[in-house]
Amino acid sequence: MDVIQNLLMGFSIALTAQNLLLAFIGSLLGTLIGVLPGIGPAAGCAMLIPLTFQMGPTGAIIMLTSLFYGTQYGGTVTSVLMNVPGEASSAITCLDGYAMAKQGRAGVALSIAAIGSFIGGTFATIALVFAAGPLTRWALEFGPVEFFALIMLGISMLTGLAGKSVIKALMMGIFGLALAMIGIDPIRGAPRFTFGRVELMDGIGFVPVIMGLFGLAEILENAERPFAQMVLARMSTLIPTRQDIRDSVGPILRGSFIGTALGLVPGITNSASSFLAYVAEKKASKHPELFGTGMIAGVAGPETANNAHANGALIPLFTLGIPSSPTIAVIMGAFMMHGLIPGPLLFKEHADVAWGVIASFYVGNVILLILNLPLIGIWVQILKIPYGILCGIIMAFMILGAYSVSNSAFDVAVMTLFGLVGYLLRKFDFPLAPVVLTLILGPLMERSLRQSLEISQGSFGIFFSSPIAAVLLVLAVLFLIAPAFKFFRKGKVVMSGDAEAA
């Protein structure tokens, strides 16, 4: 087969000593950048671009892409160990990953995340090689109208994130949407809810908010007792048990699929992918009520999805020459700086580069796995630091992370505020995941709605003229209604359940 032959040629390029080394350096730097909060993959790639001027195009792009998916894995480390997401896409991993760490199962969480990342990345790469054509046609179906419907479906899932009380989950979802309203509105382009602060014009910073809600709030909760009394769980094991692996197979498969599919749609961020993967796991699980208490599925699903997303998002770059995220735009810049234009012609005109880079995705994912499994042993040593010291270091880490997202001390203040908000919400037993979900999707929703209506010049009929959009919207409505039915059917039960919780 043609594809196989091309791929073999690609491997012969990707497996040269030089390119292997570059993939290794990229993966390592990516992991480290992923661990550092605030500095995201886009900034990381941009930093490396000047270094790549002297390299050949294949090597340069191999290094940048491996850095890119390396960050997706690195972000997990701090989510699990410190409850501070190193990257936005790992925010959801805090919920169950950190809970696992508290039970002494941090090593297991990180191992499963590494394996899931590997499988997710490989899955998306296989999709790129064998199904790029049809997948691209599918991605092109997503104009503003379908995009809006997809976002609505995502938002409707928030009821699936409910703990014991649907009302509280809905309140938090709306709270997140309200936060998403901050900034320049997508209708007239005027600032809204910015309190006169220029820093809020682009919306409230996502990373500072989640760092506050998760990381800082956790520290505040721990501070209720003197730090000297804090004992973190002993590390018992690094190796997942048979049961862990059995529990992870489904989530990893679903995560691979969700991440790849959403990665194809330009404009959907990989944090949305990991969140929806989490919701999907909760829906699929026999024990949704145990999520947040250290379920391996809550780590495996999202962590697989964000890596599958990272690799899946490269598909439109190769087939259409379209950068579907800021990081990929940087990688596209690197292509162009070496005189290559990503897109269908790349395969014809520079087959060696195209296939070399694609083969390097497989290689890179293997390197990432080999690199990360032994690193886990080192990362978990962090937990041996006495909490009196660790707490200070985590705080420094968060301040640094919040600052470096957009080089602004204002974001540190935002983090502080949301630390307090998160602490209070936890005290009243409000679930935090819905806030984050709607905060991610909210801005996309309003913008795509506006675009759709600009296309139709104000007619809402446009949402039913597209079959995809219509189906997605109907599904969204069903998702929203389903728990309401449950609520009415056994309203009293839900209410008393809530009372127990509070």
Added chain:
Amino acid sequence: MHRKHQIAALCFLAFSAYLMWESWNNMEYYTPLGPGAGFFPFWLGALLGGLGIVWLIQVSRRSGNTEEGLSLPPRGGIVRILSILVSVAAVSALMDFLGFQLAMFLFMIFMLMILGRQTIWTTVIIALMCSVGVYHVFGRYLDVQLPAASLAFLARLGL
């Protein structure tokens, strides 16, 4: 003992009232092409208000003894929590004046020595690493220029 929950519910109601008031008065509700800037905030406020009222009724109806879940931290805990919040806020406010290195150094001293009860040596070493060390590593290798002091006499000292 419904009081705390009722106060929390009232906070949500206040927030929802603010959303509705602000979006109704200062934003366009509808445009020829569909919802305006104020449309979503208004309805979000309304929904939040509705849910807040339901929650308020729920918590007010409960019998007192199911409220145990919400425990206020002891006085010492409240002091620690507030001191952490105030000190992070101080870092964000002072970073641009004192420079990252000095602000972070002082913050770390506070966190490690006063809250963490570490010895002075551990404290100073880690504080230096997190302030001076981080400043230089980030500036040199990561292209993140952390703020330098804007007060001239501190800037002269290289902070």
Added chain:
Amino acid sequence: MVEHRISVWGRIVLLAGCVLAFVVGLSPAWAADYPQKGKSIQLIVGNAAGGPTDLGARILATGLEKELGIPVVVVNKTGANGQIQLTQVALSKPDGYTFGTVNFPVTITGYLDPTRKAAYNRKSFEPLAMHVVDPNIFAVLTKSPYKTVKDLVEAAKAKPKTITVSSGMRNDEQIGIVQLEKMTGAQFAQVSFTQGTAPSLVALLGGKIDVHCGHAADVLGHVKSGDVRVLGVMDDEESPFLPGVKTFEAQGYKDYSASSRGYLLPAGTPKEIVNILSGAMKKVMATEEHKKKMAEMGLSVRYMDAARLGKFWDETEAMVKELEPMLK
């Protein structure tokens, strides 16, 4: 007593600080020894790392370092369409050691919009040099019935507000579109895509919108592969990246619109310093290496000195003010 003593000390320290700050603040920036060895220049970029503005600035900074002999450090200060960065540049010391990027026309449409409450205007800055002029283009699918700008304009006149064109909010694309509307009376259905070119390109390729208004670099690959046709370039000369594509001017529409990127200093920077820095930029931009790197990103270097950039700025501002009622 103890408290009293502390406050005295506090006051002394404060006083000393103020005196020092005063002395340092007053020491004038002598143009004669600019650029001074041992100091470094900060280039504050208002766009995210890795975008075209940032990459252009970084490439320029490398050349400037060689030319001036002191480090040029690029700092990204993103947010609010450059408003945060421009505020910072406007407030920085006018000594030539801090300068920033400026994007036209969004900088102008930004401070002219009263809702944005910008803390600066034209007078807050000293223009330094123009770097890149990236003209707007109209692109359609190859199978589209529109072959020329005229086809499109006629169609839009026949059925107002039905032809969908990707636009932005108070940016170069929108200005290009409303200028065309103003001179022809045609009305397009503008769809605002504010998050980069990807979503709007996907919408074009997927047939969800009729016209993509963007820049040459967006569609180079698609033009080569034959999927996309460029109807025209909003410039007075053809684009080197799109050979054979006529300008709007050549098709009878004097519609010029571009995203132009240059550099500026805070107002009050001594003339000599402006000239030294602008001259150094001219030299860097004239090198083949620089031009080649920029060309590979689909960008053409178009140097303007400080005076010409100032004139360009004034003209653009006048144009924006005239179009103001048509911008949203």
